[in-house]
Amino acid sequence: MIFDRLDVSYGGMWGSRQGMTHPDPMSLAVAARRHAAGREYAVLLSARERPLALVEYWPGRMWRVYLFDDRSWRMQMIDLKPHSTGMLLAQQNTRWQFSSEQEHSFWKWDVQETTTVSADGQVEVRSEFAGPRGASTEALQARTSGSSSVPVRRFSAPVEDFLCPVPEFGDWQVFAPLLAQQGHEPATTSVVLRDVSVDDGSGPLRATGIEQLFRPGACDTPDGPAVVEPVDAGRLRITSGQLVVSDPGWVGESPRTVAVPPGEFPVTLSLLRTTRGAAVAAARVTFLEIPPREWEMALCPDEDLGLLGEGQFYGVGVDTGTVAFMDATRTVVEDQLDEDLFVPLDSHFTVELPSPKPEPNLIAFRAGRGDGAYPVWIGRTDDGQVGCVVVDFQLHSTDRGE
Numbered sequence: 001m002i003f004d005r006l007d008v009s010y011g012g013m014w015g016s017r018q019g020m021t022h023p024d025p026m027s028l029a030v031a032a033r034r035h036a037a038g039r040e041y042a043v044l045l046s047a048r049e050r051p052l053a054l055v056e057y058w059p060g061r062m063w064r065v066y067l068f069d070d071r072s073w074r075m076q077m078i079d080l081k082p083h084s085t086g087m088l089l090a091q092q093n094t095r096w097q098f099s100s101e102q103e104h105s106f107w108k109w110d111v112q113e114t115t116t117v118s119a120d121g122q123v124e125v126r127s128e129f130a131g132p133r134g135a136s137t138e139a140l141q142a143r144t145s146g147s148s149s150v151p152v153r154r155f156s157a158p159v160e161d162f163l164c165p166v167p168e169f170g171d172w173q174v175f176a177p178l179l180a181q182q183g184h185e186p187a188t189t190s191v192v193l194r195d196v197s198v199d200d201g202s203g204p205l206r207a208t209g210i211e212q213l214f215r216p217g218a219c220d221t222p223d224g225p226a227v228v229e230p231v232d233a234g235r236l237r238i239t240s241g242q243l244v245v246s247d248p249g250w251v252g253e254s255p256r257t258v259a260v261p262p263g264e265f266p267v268t269l270s271l272l273r274t275t276r277g278a279a280v281a282a283a284r285v286t287f288l289e290i291p292p293r294e295w296e297m298a299l300c301p302d303e304d305l306g307l308l309g310e311g312q313f314y315g316v317g318v319d320t321g322t323v324a325f326m327d328a329t330r331t332v333v334e335d336q337l338d339e340d341l342f343v344p345l346d347s348h349f350t351v352e353l354p355s356p357k358p359e360p361n362l363i364a365f366r367a368g369r370g371d372g373a374y375p376v377w378i379g380r381t382d383d384g385q386v387g388c389v390v391v392d393f394q395l396h397s398t399d400r401g402e
Contacts, residue, residue, distance in 0.1 A: 001047060001048070001050065001183070001184045001185075002184075002186075002187050003047035003048070003179075003184060003186060003187065004187040004188055004191070004192065005047065005191070005192040005193070006045045006046065006047055006052070006172065006176070006192070006193050007045070007046045007047065007194050008023075008043060008044070008045060008193050008194065008195050008197065009027075009043075009046075009195065009196050010026045010027065010028060010030070010031035010041060010042065010044075011023070011024050011026055011041070011042050012042060012238040012309070012312075013024065013040050013041070013043065014054075015054055020041065021044075024309065025197070025198045025309065025310075026197070026310070026312075027198055027199060027200045027201070027309065027310075028197045028306065028310030029200060030200070030306075030307065030309050031033070031169075032169050032170075033304075033306050034057075034307050035057060036169070037058070038059055038061075039307055039320060040056065040057055040058055041056075041198050042057070043055040043056075043091070043135075045172060045175065045179075045222045046333065047184075050070075051068045051072055052066070052067070052068055052179050052184050053068065053175060053178065053360040054066040054068075054074075054078055054178060055172065055175055061166070062080065062165060063081075064077065064080070065077070065078040065080065066077070067178065067181060067182045068182065069183065070182075070183065073098070073101075073231075073262075075095060075096055076094065076096070076181060077092075077093075077094045078090050078093045079092040079190075080093070080164065080196065082166070083163060085163060086166070087164060087165055087166060088163065088165070088166055088225060089118055089162055089163055090162045090163075090265070092114060092115070092116050092117075093115040093117075093161075094112065094113070094114045095112070095113045096109040096111070096112055096113075096322055097109060097111040097112075108130065109127055109129060109130060110129065110130050111115075111128070112128045113126070113127045113128075114128075114213030117159070117162045118160060121156055121158055121159035121162070122154070122156050123155050123156065123157050124152060124274060125153040126151070126152050127151045127152075128150055131247075140384070145157070147389075152160075164177070164178075168213060171192075172217045173191050175259055176191050177202070180343065192333050198309075198310065199399060201309075201311075202310060202311075203308070203310060203397045204297070204308035204310075204311070204312055205308075205311050205312060205375055207296075207375075210282075210295055210377055210390055211291070212228075212262055212396075213270045213396065214228070214268060214270045214282065214284060216228055216229060221272065223276065224274065224275070226272050227273045227274075228270055228271070228272060228273075228281070229272075229273055229278075230268050230269070230270055230271075231268065231269045231270075231271055231272075231349065233349075233350040233352075233363055233365060234266075234267055234352050234361075234363055235264045235266055236264065236265050236266075236285050236325050236327075236360075236361065236363050237264050237357070237359075237360045237361050238261070238262050238264075238327050238360060239257060239262055239327055239329060240262070240327050240328045240360075241260060241261065241262050242257045242258070242259060242327065242328035242329075243260045243285065243325060243326075243327070243328070243389060244256065244257050244321065244324075244326050244327065244328050245257075245298065245316050245324075245325060245376050245389065245391060246322055246324060247316065247317060247318045247322060247323060247324070248315060248320070248322055248323075248324040248326070248332055248337060248341060248364050249320040249322065249332075249337055249342075250320070251326075251332055254301070254302075255328075256298055256300055256315075256376060256387050257300075257328055258298055258378055258386060259388050260331055260389070261386075265286055265287050266285070267284070267285045267325060267350075268280040268283070268284045268286065269282070269283050269284075269349055269365055270283070270284070271349065272368070272396070278349075279366070279368045279393075280350075280365050280366045280368045280393060281370075281392075281396060282368075282390055282392050283323065283325070283391045284389070284390045284391075285388060286387070287386055288381060288385060288387040288388070290381045290387050292379030292380055292381060293380060293381055294379075294380055295377045295378065295380070296377070296380065297313060297314060297376070297378075298376040298377065298378050299314055300314065313369055313373075314375075315373045315374045315375045315376055316373065316376055317328065317371070318367045318372055318373065318374065320342065321345075321366060321367050321371055322342065322345060322365070323361060323364065323365060323367050323374070324362050324364035324366050326361075326387075329360060330359075330360045330361070332353075332369050340353060341353060341364055344364055345364065345365075349362075349366055350363060350365040351365075367393055368393030368394075368395045369394065369395065374392060374393050375391075375392050375394075376390070376391050376392075377390045377391075
């Protein structure tokens with residue numbers, strides 16, 4: 001393709017996808033703030049409604065560029081990392097060949113060629129072949145893992161041939177020369193960039209209808225009519241004044257914590273019953289029997305709302321299909337989790353891991369949608385005290401209102 005202009009849009013990381021739109025778009029302003037903060041984001045460069053390159057900015061100042069051909073097929077991936085010269089080195093360049101559109105859609109390549117370049121210009125080119133279709137992955141790995149089955153070429157080259165400038169934010173012309181590797185050439189020496197990113201919109205996800213999550217009765221969901229049933233899940237014992245909301249199987253070094261008063265407090269689950277069965281739609285621990293005046297997103301110290309696009313949120317990450325409320329001093333013995341927690345949750349919505357008083361306990365519950373990330377909301381009273389903390393598993397309709 002010959003192009004004289006590149007359309008520029010921004011969004012979250014989505015390197016394995018194809019197409020003209022970001023599944024998680026963000027405004028130019030949010031992308032700029034993420035760049036300044038060293039946070040990841042992606043830039044889509046397109047021309048005449050066709051994607052030419054997807055550029056991802058990774059923490060550690062690494063850039064990854066996906067290149068598309070005239071069919072809008074993703075055919076190449078280039079990793080660029082900081083070099084001692086102050087420029088970026090195309091340290092790894094991977095190309096694929098496909099026999100048909102169907103093979104491409106299922107990512108069944110015929111040939112994968114990977115070029116690796118060292119900091120001093122030592123080059124290695126490795127070619128891998130898929131072999132006969134229908135062969136098992138294990139057999140393919142066995143065929144391609146040996147030195148005799150993977151052709152390798154090694155040679156030296158001027159490292160300058162693999163360098164490109166480090167772009168300032170918005171200076172995406174830096175990546176225009178890479179487009180020639182897929183046959184895309186600029187019509188002029190100066191490429192015009194046109195911003196087609198989304199507006200700022202309403203900003204990050206807002207807490208709407210949180211109280212209704214625990215109001216018994218009929219409601220609407222994306223899957224049709226349902227019934228909300230609040231369920232008592234026991235009393236949570238807090239001793240340190242720090243509530244942790246976490247996947248109990250992955251309590252990290254800096255978990256999502258909320259400063260709360262010490263004591264014992266009721267935990268309530270919101271079960272959502274549909275024709276398909278019941279699921280946990282939300283969980284709440286209540287510290288004050290006072291309706292919240294306002295809601296705020298529970299943030300970790302390094303999280304900034306200004307770096308979120310429209311409708312985005314920071315939340316609790318889930319990898320075991322389970323979330324727990326616990327005190328910050330509560331320890332979890334991983335070897336006991338299967339027997340004491342995960343197996344019981346196969347037949348129960350919630351499980352308590354007790355401790356003798358006055359030690360803190362742990363109350364775990366199923367995550368309504370399973371693995372993923374979910375917003376955690378702090379409900380504050382008129383005088384700013386924490387009245388409750390809620391995990392919303394987002395099973396209800398998004399337009400449920402205040």
